[in-house]
Amino acid sequence: MPVIRTRVQPDFLVDRDTVMNAALTPTARLVYVLLLASLETEDSGLNQIAALAGLHSTESLLPYIAELESVGTADLKDHAGQGKVITVNETPTLPERRAHMCVPCDDCGMCSCEYTKGICQDCASIRSVRQRSREDIARWKAQLDEGKTYAMGSSTSRLHRWDCRSLMSLEKRVEAMEMGIDAIRHGHSRSYLAWPGLPSLFTAQELREKKIRRKRCELCGPDPL
Ligand SMILES: [Zn+2]
Ligand SMILES: [Zn+2]
Ligand SMILES: [Zn+2]
Incomplete structure (x- = not known):
């Protein structure tokens, strides 16, 4: 299951409110930081992120992804032609701006979320x-x-x-x-x-x-x- 990001940044930034959010579990806050950190590296997969967060499997990441989803910093969705994908946002998405579904490309029908929504x-x-x-x-x-x-x-x-x-x-x-x-x-x-x-x-x-x-x-x- 690949991890994609919504915006390409040359450096590694974290959102202060997310890291300092007492409503999130410590593991969710750590998973958020690890997901963003992993985007800057070639091949750190979810296995490695789980291990670094002290978890035994990628499945055990899911509840923490759900926590991050509730504050708009990550989500897990089915994307056309890609299967399940985790998307990480450097800054939380406002509730009304959170897409609830993948936006397939008008021309080929594959996921277009990584580029301009509607065209890959x-x-x-x-x-x-x-x-x-x-x-x-x-x-x-x-x-x-x-x-x-x-x-x-x-x-x-x-x-x-x-x-x-x-x-x-x-x-x-x-x-x-x-x-x-x-x-x-x-x-x-x-x-x-x-x-x-x-x-x-x-x-x-x-x-x-x-x-x-x-x-x-x-x-x-x-x-x-
Ligand atoms: Zn998509
Ligand atoms: Zn000629
Ligand atoms: Zn396309």
């Missing part, structure tokens, strides 16, 4: 790469409509026709992006996610004004400037 981090990245692709495709199509038929990519030193076979086609670019999205859906890292940007398009006149002296591609043979 993976789906937010996917939405933003799709948005970037839509904007880039619209820009590219508008340039074509304006009669800009010369292409200059950042990765090529030659001047091409917009539809040169040596340039990655629009379809291939979309395919590459979809493969990255598919990889995320199968549990791979978000680093696979990218939109391979389309080249900038120009008219002959624009290139003459820019005094572009690139070699013309021999494959597509764009008209001389």
Whole structure:
């Protein structure tokens, strides 16, 4: 059962009112401190927290988690796709702000509580790469409509026709992006996610004004400037 936190902090802070709360048992106060301390470390599991609190099993932590839940510093809930998860709050959540249920992601249905409630981090990245692709495709199509038929990519030193076979086609670019999205859906890292940007398009006149002296591609043979 993983422990998640609601906010990432570089240092280890505790809430004074919780630590000094006489209504909590000493063990609950210690469990609160240990849960927060464990967030800063790589692999301290609940077993270790239980042992450090002088308890014999992770099950024996549960009554103390329930105590902390009553003051809004921790809770134990079922989260979509994750099972039971303990959430620790550095500062107590006000009673009216305490969520009683997991908020699944609108796009994939998995728990989104760790990121923006309603959209998980993976789906937010996917939405933003799709948005970037839509904007880039619209820009590219508008340039074509304006009669800009010369292409200059950042990765090529030659001047091409917009539809040169040596340039990655629009379809291939979309395919590459979809493969990255598919990889995320199968549990791979978000680093696979990218939109391979389309080249900038120009008219002959624009290139003459820019005094572009690139070699013309021999494959597509764009008209001389
Ligand atoms: Zn959740
Ligand atoms: Zn999602
Ligand atoms: Zn070419």
